[in-house]
Amino acid sequence: MAPLSTLLQAGIRLRLRSLPKACVCYFSTAPRRPSHFYSNTTDAVKDIPDGATILVGGFGLCGIPENLINSLLKTGVKKLTAVSNNAGVDDFGLGLLLKTKQIKRMISSYVGENVEFERQYLAGELEVELTPQGTLAERIRAGGAGIPAFFTATGYGTLIQEGGSPIKYNKDGTVAIASEPREVRQFGDRDFIMEKAITGDFALVKAWKADKAGNIIFRKTARNFNQPMCKAAKVTIVEVEEIVDVGTFAEEDIHIPSVYVHRIVKGENYEKRIERRTIRKAQAETAEPKKDADVVRERIVRRAALEFEDGMYANLGIGIPMLASNFIKPDISVYLQSENGILGLGPYPTEEEVDADLINAGKETVTVLPGASYFSSDDSFAMIRGGHINLTMLGAMQVSKYGDLANWMIPQSRAGLLGGSVSESPAIQSSSSSSGARSGRRSRFTALISTF
Numbered sequence: 001m002a003p004l005s006t007l008l009q010a011g012i013r014l015r016l017r018s019l020p021k022a023c024v025c026y027f028s029t030a031p032r033r034p035s036h037f038y039s040n041t042t043d044a045v046k047d048i049p050d051g052a053t054i055l056v057g058g059f060g061l062c063g064i065p066e067n068l069i070n071s072l073l074k075t076g077v078k079k080l081t082a083v084s085n086n087a088g089v090d091d092f093g094l095g096l097l098l099k100t101k102q103i104k105r106m107i108s109s110y111v112g113e114n115v116e117f118e119r120q121y122l123a124g125e126l127e128v129e130l131t132p133q134g135t136l137a138e139r140i141r142a143g144g145a146g147i148p149a150f151f152t153a154t155g156y157g158t159l160i161q162e163g164g165s166p167i168k169y170n171k172d173g174t175v176a177i178a179s180e181p182r183e184v185r186q187f188g189d190r191d192f193i194m195e196k197a198i199t200g201d202f203a204l205v206k207a208w209k210a211d212k213a214g215n216i217i218f219r220k221t222a223r224n225f226n227q228p229m230c231k232a233a234k235v236t237i238v239e240v241e242e243i244v245d246v247g248t249f250a251e252e253d254i255h256i257p258s259v260y261v262h263r264i265v266k267g268e269n270y271e272k273r274i275e276r277r278t279i280r281k282a283q284a285e286t287a288e289p290k291k292d293a294d295v296v297r298e299r300i301v302r303r304a305a306l307e308f309e310d311g312m313y314a315n316l317g318i319g320i321p322m323l324a325s326n327f328i329k330p331d332i333s334v335y336l337q338s339e340n341g342i343l344g345l346g347p348y349p350t351e352e353e354v355d356a357d358l359i360n361a362g363k364e365t366v367t368v369l370p371g372a373s374y375f376s377s378d379d380s381f382a383m384i385r386g387g388h389i390n391l392t393m394l395g396a397m398q399v400s401k402y403g404d405l406a407n408w409m410i411p412q413s414r415a416g417l418l419g420g421s422v423s424e425s426p427a428i429q430s431s432s433s434s435s436g437a438r439s440g441r442r443s444r445f446t447a448l449i450s451t452f
Helices: 004-018 041-045 066-075 094-099 115-122 133-145 226-230 292-305 320-327 377-385
Strands: 036-038 053-056 080-083 103-108 127-130 149-152 166-169 175-178 184-187 190-196 200-206 209-211 233-240 242-244 263-266 313-316 335-338 342-345 368-374 391-394 430-433
Touching (some): 066 233, 094 115, 133 149, 133 377, 226 377, 292 320, 313 320, 320 391
Parallel strands (some): 080 103, 103 127, 200 233, 209 242, 233 263, 313 335, 391 430
Antiparallel strands (some): 127 166, 184 190, 335 342
């Protein structure tokens, strides 16, 4: 009897001979259905219904889809669940939708700049699900990749794991809705909690340019959460500054392929507001006399800067840690990473160098050094959580002798400021708090609530 392979080959030849001569098979006929281009942003969002979940890109005010947000004011859609790293400010960005009470729930990381947000949350008018920034980025990335859930060490031993964090208050200050406890698993010798993926009905994204095939690219740190959000919604709506011909981008330079993009519209009259316009002082400029608080801050940051070693990749948190770069020893090289998507952070800019699309994690204007790179928020926290960053320096209200940090929520005071520090500390190779205390390897956040 002939071998099976021979019989199979004969069968294939027989089938091919029986096909009509005109029958030709193609594995690809044409690019996917084209993205739809809209003439104005209102038309692009007018079918977003009440109660929809929207993913809104941006970091602070950098890279926010300001025209699409303004158009939601016109449509009057209500009871939205908005997933966004920040909540804008009182008179710009998502703050405008909060002011008109079009948002029912916010799923966010850092919301400290919005006074109206705080008022609504504490008055029981707004639901707030605070999520560590890296977890938020990964939940969105997982949603876009079809992964329903994942395990992370971030948040273990805190209210995030235990549940009970206030999502909504009653008007008398009692908790109406609290967060649920997370499932815990142990992998190796570490404890992890389960986080569920995030997907949206619509994603509102800001990009720099789109070509007429629907491919898009971002500019500098305006990439942030926009890139993973493109992939995690049923309908992705992208506003861009410029629409160009096919072929303008080299194929390898495209950040988001057209398969993820459903609607494109050219935005108009960009304000590109800068939250913290920070300028490098001229050397000849006379320094202002130091206050007592400044002397203490400098002493703390000088001590923290001694942790830097030659060749380190280091992440600097907002506040005092950002000053540490001023005290790096001149005979060593340290490569600074900013969680909003920079590796190779440089000094503050001159007035002529200010760029609204180039900020650090503290929303300050910055520059980058030769050899620097930009990336999205999910890639940024992959560097941190994957152990590729040697050291991170964080600000904290209190630090215990075990390295536990109390950092983000004062009951019945300002809304939580979870941010990136909760994501960073469990994963980095070493961590240093800007109070001067060393937290040691693999420190856990076991004390999130503190008093002054």
